[in-house]
Amino acid sequence: MAQKTVLIVYAHHSPGSFNAAARDAAVEELTEQGYKVIVSDLYAMDFRANATRDDVKGELKNPELFQYGDESMYAWMEGRLREDIVAEQEKVKEAELIIFQFPLYWFSVPAIMKGWMDRVLAQGFAFSLKQMYNNGIFKDKKAMLSFSTGSTQTMYQPDGINGDINVVLWPLQNGVLHFCGFQVLAPQIFWCPTHSPPAARTAMLDGWRGRLKGLLSEKPLTFAPCELFDLSFQGGFLLHDKAREEWKAKEVGITTGHHLGKALPPDNQTKVSLQSTSK
Structure with a gap:
């Protein structure tokens, strides 16, 4: 090896x-x-x-x-x-x-x-x-x-x-x-x-x-995968509607940066999270 x-x-x-x-x-x-x-x-x-x-x-x-x-x-x-x-x-x-x-x-x-x-x-x-x-x-x-x-x-x-x-x-x-x-x-x-x-x-x-x-x-650490976003200039590299809907019912945002106006997921940048970021 x-x-x-x-x-x-x-x-x-x-x-x-x-x-x-x-x-x-x-x-x-x-x-x-x-x-x-x-x-x-x-x-x-x-x-x-x-x-x-x-x-x-x-x-x-x-x-x-x-x-x-x-x-x-x-x-x-x-x-x-x-x-x-x-x-x-x-x-x-x-x-x-x-x-x-x-x-x-x-x-x-x-x-x-x-x-x-x-x-x-x-x-x-x-x-x-x-x-x-x-x-x-x-x-x-x-x-x-x-x-x-x-x-x-x-x-x-x-x-x-x-x-x-x-x-x-x-x-x-x-x-x-x-x-x-x-x-x-x-x-x-x-x-x-x-x-x-x-x-x-x-x-x-x-x-x-x-x-x-x-x-x-x-x-x-957990980050938001690219698959959650429309990766085009036409789409503005914004979160897909499906993903946005999925997070509506959740108490915290996806990540520290993608908080979506919600509470930040605790220790998102310092500890491994069990929170799912589905594709």
Whole structure:
């Protein structure tokens, strides 16, 4: 049986950080299980966050109006992307699982990691309007977020001052990972390690190591399948009438994003749901 590969896309400045410890725990545990583990340490690599004209070699298709998405797609198709982008795309192609390890910055990923997403997950390579969400290019791969927060867990509850963590995670997990087709595993959240006692931090890492033992066999989170929608410009990519009727009698919406004006399904972005999203 061929050795399976896990890619860890890591973003933290300090080798002494909790995120570094979480990264190291993943490398050690997964390597011990026989996986090949690749780490893209973005700060150490000085990875460029800016998506610019420099990412495209050669002539532009439309030099009068530079559109990064279109030009990077053509460059990917023709082998004209910058070497640092191509190197990361090769890692993505090899990996069965991608773990994004980072501290939560302003309710999102650090800029350098956002730049990795902007530049590496190019149109054509990672998605198209015909290959997206559960029909996406990476539908046979898994991905997950593993991150630390600066706030306590109670602050990210639906009645907490920061708001529901499920809402915070929706753009990243649905809009980036699931959009590219990834099966998205529940996030690993390390709540406020900076202000936690040493014993609590140790317990967090022990819990992570324990989860890693069966990580690739976990069921992914539930998202609304494309089959529920009219996937045409004429139909506006809107929910089919049949699906809309089906959810009329339900107390909660389909997902955190597709709430349909109802209560959000509890923990839709943090735990595997038993709720059906029929096709």
